Amino acid sequence: MWSTSEQGRAALVQAFGPRRVLTDSRDRMAYAYDATGEKYLCDAVFFPESTAEVVEAVRIARRHGLPVVPRGAGTNISGGTLPVRGGLVLAMNRMNRILAIDPDDRIAAVQPGVPNIQLQQALAPHGFFFAADPGSHRVSTLGGNVAENSGGPHCLKYGVTTNHVRGLEVVLADGEVVRVGGRTQEAPPGYDLLALLVGAEGTLAVVTAIDLHILPLPPSRRTILAVYDQLEAAATTVSAIVAARLVPASIELLDRGMIACVEPFAHAGYPADADAVLLIEVDGTPAAVERAAARIAEIATGSGARQVRSARDQAEQDALWLGRRVAYGAAARLSAHVWTQDVTVPRDRMVEALRAVEAIGRKWRVQVVTVAHAGDGNLHPLIPFNPQDHDEVERMKAADHEIVAACVKLGGSVTGEHGVGIDKLPTLPLQYGPAELEVMQRLKRALDPDEVLNPGKAIPAPRRNV
């Protein structure tokens, strides 16, 4: 007799045909990973091409007790796309059409499988862009960005994904299609379902269409590199910029270890003996950019930067940004694997956080190099490690947990922009009490009582209804 999952697979194959449902274990293996590095084999992979097919697939999966795990490009680094309980992976990559671009109404309607960069390329000729620019934007999909509420270097000025989603079409766990949000500017009546679904990591609904708010491309931008002998002076610069009421598009920080790691690789011109560098980008009208850049250079110098460079043209800007852009790749060269952490602290606790990260690295004898969205208080400590070296893996995990705990203690959050997935579930109770978590569990039970949708992610598993 067939197991439930085999019955489920057979029903999917029957509904959509054998060419459109992957059941072979070698094929399924390709969908067992995301960028987190862990592995969970699913029972089947299906590539829906319409909302109606998502509905049908969800209904079949539910009937056969198969969890449904929506997946975009699989760049998730908190485990959000891993099929931890097996089931059906809904690979959304064929729902990849840009449905409409309306510059007058400042809206782009897309299917969830559209890669972020593809929308940016389509918007550029209209003079517009979509604000969220996660590091993965060359591959990650807009559906994934919505599920994870992605950020990026520019969210200092422009906010994260949730600030730019105006409407969603979603499929609920029972197969109902629901449209939330609306095309008007103000909040739609009733409860804010839109905000609830953005960042829910596919645990409450499968996103099948997205209306995104788009922004005019700034006519001018300028990048400033400021080099520091003391991390503290970099932090003073950030505070002084904010106090001066300047709003740069981004303020990125690389610490000493990160500089040492990227410079030999990228030759971005970051001095090897610096304690920190800041990369500050301003955008706007040419006159406003000119004024802001001059003011920021002044502030950086006044705060103790030993060197301040302002990129005058695109080539210089690209060169300055290169060191930031290659940060993950450079860190990945230090060992067989690199663990990427994502935590936040209040902006004015950044120095304490970075110093704590350094001390924790020393304590556990692991190398930690950090790149940070300093304007947002969002840190990404990276820990290179060798997965074969079990002792090092244990020390990496211990250091990693202590880093999260230290940041929460400073008033921060266990995740900034990479989501909870499965990775942050153990650290959620550092930040939330049982009452907060219970509220989230009640919402999950209300919308997905049988835990069909991406179970075991984003929030601690709710108690079952009895």
Place this chain on the structure above:
Amino acid sequence: MWSTSEQGRAALVQAFGPRRVLTDSRDRMAYAYDATGEKYLCDAVFFPESTAEVVEAVRIARRHGLPVVPRGAGTNISGGTLPVRGGLVLAMNRMNRILAIDPDDRIAAVQPGVPNIQLQQALAPHGFFFAADPGSHRVSTLGGNVAENSGGPHCLKYGVTTNHVRGLEVVLADGEVVRVGGRTQEAPPGYDLLALLVGAEGTLAVVTAIDLHILPLPPSRRTILAVYDQLEAAATTVSAIVAARLVPASIELLDRGMIACVEPFAHAGYPADADAVLLIEVDGTPAAVERAAARIAEIATGSGARQVRSARDQAEQDALWLGRRVAYGAAARLSAHVWTQDVTVPRDRMVEALRAVEAIGRKWRVQVVTVAHAGDGNLHPLIPFNPQDHDEVERMKAADHEIVAACVKLGGSVTGEHGVGIDKLPTLPLQYGPAELEVMQRLKRALDPDEVLNPGKAIPAPRRNV
């Protein structure tokens, strides 16, 4: 034998003392109204002074089957603060302390009973302001603003209340205290409870403390009045301003009827024979304001304005705004009462909406005068009427319903910034299908299964759990 409500009252009096719980019917009558004009008598009124007292009051009320209706200044015009099923009115007016103002972190921590204007006055010396400025801001409380997700003329540039709430402390229906959101800039992990609770009209939780994001006061502002012989030219101006990528702080529109109504009262200098006027405010640095104002004057003239005036000083600005500010008062002079509608349409459907409103007024023989946040597509048609004239009341109601239906048909929403309350419940199904409403009802059941908190508001009453 006592009724349940009498037992509940007695328990409240016993817990908090007879001086702090109003039970006399004359006292309770003062809390039977909000600005909507309907009347529902509650069983008791209590003025909590701490979160712990809110917890205790909610627990007592729940135990005795008394609904709990949180209330601020009672300026609600959709019925959100009316005790439609009796019960306990929680008058939050004594929880009225500003707890902290932190300009560096751009945060103000307040209790819910603080009037909006009081926070603005406290922020001004620091050079900051809170973005939401509903028409009621001189009296309405920040707790009420959060519950209704209030807007105001400046939400074109700055967004509505939900865009500026960073954290909430709330009391749930079971008396649990929960803190949602956080002081860091990025979205906290898990589901976005903050967005869910803002605008929920007190139906999911009672707000007991609020962390608000505050903004630097713009150093300069300028108001431009543009006068039109044709409404269409005013709409063209709005579109052209947006297409030119200018973001005024506000774009307000008064239609012919509204001009005729305010001008004899306020002498704001709006020509009596104009078909529409726009009041456009720009803010920012003096140089940016100068440039934007010049460009907007050019655009208005180019779009067919017969007259464009730019206010050079504060006195001139105040004079131009006077006509807008007195709009409700002026409309209220036309009859014994005035009904205030609040609907939205996509910005580019504003002319069609206003023409539809005029036609509906003619059809039902009621006077309709309209003021609109034209940049947001948010209309406030006002219908003066005599509550003693039952035929006129019926015609007013019919016209009102048709106005909402017409706007929804144009792609709009049944409410812009005044909430659903009880007033918009009958029109919600124009905008939402049963699936959308069912999702909201499931959330309500999940957090408040016994319908303790402000029952019968914001969403259609959920089916009871069985």
